Amino acid sequence: DGGITQSPKYLFRKEGQNVTLSCEQNLNHDAMYWYRQDPGQGLRLIYYSQIVNDFQKGDIAEGYSVSREKKESFPLTVTSAQKNPTAFYLCASSILASGYLTDTQYFGPGTRLTVL
Amino acid sequence: GENVEQHPSTLSVQEGDSAVIKCTYSDSASNYFPWYKQELGKRPQLIIDIRSNVGEKKDQRIAVTLNKTAKHFSLHITETQPEDSAVYFCAAKKSGNKLTFGGGTRVLVKP
Numbered sequence: 001d002g003g004i005t006q007s008p009k010y011l012f013r014k015e016g017q018n019v020t021l022s023c024e025q026n027l028n029h030d031a032m033y034w035y036r037q038d039p040g041q042g043l044r045l046i047y048y049s050q051i052v053n054d055f056q057k058g059d060i061a062e063g064y065s066v067s068r069e070k071k072e073s074f075p076l077t078v079t080s081a082q083k084n085p086t087a088f089y090l091c092a093s094s095i096l097a098s099g100y101l102t103d104t105q106y107f108g109p110g111t112r113l114t115v116l
Numbered sequence: 117g118e119n120v121e122q123h124p125s126t127l128s129v130q131e132g133d134s135a136v137i138k139c140t141y142s143d144s145a146s147n148y149f150p151w152y153k154q155e156l157g158k159r160p161q162l163i164i165d166i167r168s169n170v171g172e173k174k175d176q177r178i179a180v181t182l183n184k185t186a187k188h189f190s191l192h193i194t195e196t197q198p199e200d201s202a203v204y205f206c207a208a209k210k211s212g213n214k215l216t217f218g219g220g221t222r223v224l225v226k227p
Binding site for chain 1 (some may be wrong): 122133148150152157158159161162163167169178205214215217218220222
């Protein structure tokens with residue numbers, strides 16, 4: 001898990017502004033994921049990507065966008081269309097074997113986004 | 117899709133006692149069940165996992181049991197210590213699919 005970095009650790013933005021969260025990994029993992037965590041709650045999947053230039057919506061994709069131009073990087077943009085963006089955002093990655101999403105996911109340290 | 121229920125939501129135990137967290141899942145095709153530990157403000161970290169071809173797995177003070185017929189699995193922590201205080205998440209998935217997480221259990225170990 002030490003090979004996944006997220007920046008910044010804390011982020012403050014004004015309502016109505018788009019903001020991009022960074023996620024980089026040097027584990028040579030094929031698949032990357034974005035989760036949202038609200039206080040006292042579990043992890044909800046926003047988007048995931050199995051391969052460069054391809055990604056799929058998760059359970060709560062509305063108001064978010066992603067790109068996967070490089071294997072190592074999977075940035076998440078929180079747009080102004082996201083109704084309640086204040087949350088803890090976690091990025092994760094995993095190896096992809098035989099075309100399937102493999103099992104063990106490793107998480108980055110997270111970014112805490114606060115919209116004022 | 118898969119649905120994972122986790123109980124209890126909070127658990128308080130005396131140091132040295134055991135803690136048990138239970139999860140149920142809905143999709144009988146799920147075949148991989150990891151457990152993550154998340155300390156306050158930190159990233160979730162995998163502590164143990166089990167696949168559907170085994171019924172139990174142990175790693176020192178931690179064990180996981182799986183009942184495929186009843187579609188539930190449990191995390192057992194023995195001889196709890198203050199450093200075991202954290203939020204624990206269970207998850208389930210089937211091959212080719214994404215992980216679905218339970219809602220989490222906040223464990224407090226009282227000295």
